[in-house]
Amino acid sequence: MTPEDRDRVEVEVVHRVMERLGRDPASVERALFDTLYEERRRLETDLAATPAEAAFYDRLHAEAVRAGPDRQREALREVVWAFTREVSGRFDPTVYWLATKVVPPALDLLLNTMSPIRLLGSFPGGARLDDQVHVTGEVERLKALARAGTIVMTPTHTSNLDSILVAYAIFRMGLPPFTYGAGRNLFSNKPIGFFMHHLGAYQVDRRKKADVYKDVLKTYAGCTIEAGRHNLFFPGGTRSRSGAVERRLKMGLLGMGLDAYIHNLQAGRPRPDVFVVPVTINYQLVLEAETLIEDHLKETGRSRYIIEDDEFSRPRRILDFLNKLLSLHSSVHIVVGRPLDVFGNEVDAEGRSLDPRGRPVDRTRYVLSGGRPAFDRQRDEEYTRELAAAVVASFHRDTVSKSVNLASDVVFRLLRERNPGLDLYRLLRTGGAEPSFPLTDVYARLEDTLARLRDLAAKGLLRLDETLARGDPVAILGEALAHLGSYHRRPAMVRRGDRLFHEDRNLLLYYGNRLAGHAAMGGLVRP
C-alpha cells in the first residue's frame, strides 16, 4: 500500500462513517455530544492522554454547544478524522513494505531484546521456537487464495501471544504481512509493540467507548480489505476467559468481509473476492491461564473488565514461558482451516465456492437484487450469521486437543462427581472431600475419554496432537504433569506415590474446558 492508497482509505472511511451518521440535525447532535462525553470522560482517567487531546475536545465542546446543525456536523467530522488518523496513522506504509524483508531479524530482536544471554544459554540443544511452532492444515489453499483475492484470517484467541505466533506463521508461509487491530495494552510492551507494528498491526484503543470510534475501526477494516490488504482479526472479540473454544462470535467485524465484497462487485474491481480463513492456535500451556480463568469466574455472566496488567506485560514472564515451552519440547499447533467465502461456503484452491455437496457455486448471485449486486441489511446480517456458524464449526473441527486438556478434564470431572452438591466456587477453593485420587481411577477415566476422543478424531470432528493420537495413558499423564508442574505459580496437580493430588483447581477447570466446551463433547462450558 502506497501513501496515496492510505490517503484514499482514510478519505473513504471518513466519508462512509459520516454517511451512516446521516444529516438529521437531532441524530448528528446526539452522536457528537455522546462522543465528546465519552472522550472527555476517558481523558479524566487515561494516563496516556496528551494535553493536546484534552485541548482538542475542550475546544470542540465549547464550540459545539453554541453551534447550529451545520457546524455541529463539521465538528463531528473533525472527531471522525481524528479517530481515523489515529487508527490508520499507526500504520506506516514504508515500514509495511520493508517488513517482509525485516521480519526474521525482527523476531530475533523480539526474543533477544528481552534477554539475549539468558535466552541463548537456556535453550537446550539449540532448540528454536521455529521447530516448535507447527503450521498445518490448508496452507497451500490459503497461499493460492491469497493471490486470487483478499484474505480475512480469523483465529481462535486464547493468549496475547496469539498475535505474535500468527504473524510469525504468516511470515513462515511466505505470505505478505496482514493488517490487524491490536489492543493498546499490547503496545505497552515495547519490543513486542515494535514487532507487531512492523507486521501490519494498527492500534485499537479499547478505552474509547464512543460508538463513532467503533464504527471508524470497523469501517477502516472494511476499507483496507477493499484496498486488497489481507486482514486478520479475532472474531471472538477477546481472549477466551473460560479456556473453551469460541462458540459465539462478534458479528460486526466479521460482516466487513461481505461489505467489502459487495463494494468491490459494485465498483467492478478486478479482484473482488474476499476469503475468510479460520485458524486455530493450540497450546499445551497458556501464558495468562491464571488471570483468564480468574476473570472468568469473577465475571461469569457479567461484563468483563479490561485486563490491563497480566502476564503479558511482564517480559520476564513471557521469556520464562517460552523457555518452558522449549525445554518441554512443547509444540504450538497452528491449524489453517478450510477457506470460506463471505457466506460460509467452502472455497477450493481455484477460488470456487462449493455447496455442501462439493458442487461449484456462483457466489456473486447471493448478493444480486434485480440483477445487480446490492446491499440488503437484513439479508447481509443473516449471511454473516451463516458465516459465523461456519467459522465456529471450523474452529471446533480444527481444535487440537493435548494431554494437559485431557488430564485436566478427567481430574476435574472426578472432582465434581466425588463432591456431589458442592457449590462450584467452594469446590474450586477447598478441593472438596479428598485432596487426591488413586492413580488407577484417573487412568481408567483417562482411557475412557481417550477412546471417545480418538473416535471423534477419526470422524473428523476434532484433532489430537501426537501424544493423544498415539500415546498410552501413562505417557499422556506424564506429559500433562510435566507441563502443569513447570510453568504456573504452583502445579495444578502433582503425583505422589500412587495418588494424584489436585492443587490448583482453577487451572484444571480452565484447561479442561477446552475439551468440555467442545461442540463434539457436549459443549458445556463450566461453570
Place this chain on the structure above:
Amino acid sequence: MTRDLDIAVVGGGAFGTTLASLLAETGRKVVLWVREEGLARAIHRRHVNDRYLPGVRLPRGLRATSDLHGLVPRAPVVLIVVPSEYFRGVARAVGEVLEGDQVLVHATKGIEVATFRRMSEVLREETCALKVGVLSGPNLSGEIMAGKPAGAVIASRYDEVVAAVQALFNGSRLRTYGGRDVVGVEVGGAFKNIIALAAGAVDALGMGDNAKALLLTRGLGEMARFGAALGADVVTFLGLAGLGDLLATCASPLSRNHRFGERLAAGETPERIKADMTSVAEGVPTTAAVYRQAVALGLDLHIVRAVHAVLYEGWTVPDALAWLQSNPAGHDVEALRFR
C-alpha cells in the same frame, strides 16, 4: 438462464398441485414438476390430477413438466412439496441446478426419520441456497380446491423470502402471514400429525368433545415443549403452524393421519393400513423420529409415547388410552414457562 416464471412448484401430490393451482388462478406464471411423465402430461393437457386430486378440475393456466433440471432455473422462487421420505433426493436434484439468488421454500410437514433433520436443514445440506423458508398452516387440500379460504405462515430468517412468498400468494384464497421462527413452524407442522393420529382414534371411539379438547391441548403443550427444546419460540405454537394446523388436522376426517388413527382404533394393524393407503400418513414415521429425539432430549411426552406404543410396540389403542389416563396429572401449563 432467464427467470421467466414467477415460481416453480416441485411435487405433484395433493398439496403441491393445490398450491400450484392457487397460484395459477391468480395469474402467476407457475409450472408444476411431477415425477411421472404421464401425470405431468395429464395435468398439462387435460388439467386433471386423477392420482391425487380425483374429480377436481385444475385451472387452465397451470402447466406441468417432468423435467426438473429444465424447470428450476426458470423461477426466482422454488417451492418443494414432496413427502419427507423423498425430500432429500428431490432436494439434491434441485441442488444440481439451483443458484444463490433463488429463494427456496418448502411446504413439507415432516422430519427426516433417519437423521432427525428438519426439511430446511436438508435444503441447506443439499443445495447452495441460503435464502430458505417454510410454508405451513391449516391447509387441507380438499377445502382449498373447493374454493374455500385458508391461511398459512411463511417463515424464514430472511425478510426477502417472506416478502417474496407473501407477494406470490397475495390476492389468492391463501392468506399468507410472515414469521421468523423456522424451527417452530417446522416442528409444529410435523408434530401435529402425531396428535392427529391420536385424535382419529379418540373420535372413532366416540370419547366426546371434552376428551378431544384434553388431547389437543395437552398435545399442543407437548409440541411446544419439544419445539422449545430444539430452539423454537414457544409463542410460535399459538400461531397458524401450531394451534391452527392442529385444529384443522384433528377436526377433519379429510386428514390422512386422522383416518389412519380411526382405523387403528377399529383394531387394524399399522402394517395393514399402510398397505392400502395411496398417500403417505406423515404422522407414522414422524412419531418414530420425534419419540427417539424426545428420549434423547430427556423430555417426557406422554401422548407421543402412547402413539409410539400403538404404532411400533404392538399396543392396542384402548391400552394406550388407559395408560395415558393412569399417569399422574401434574401441572397444567407450568412446563411451558421459560426456564
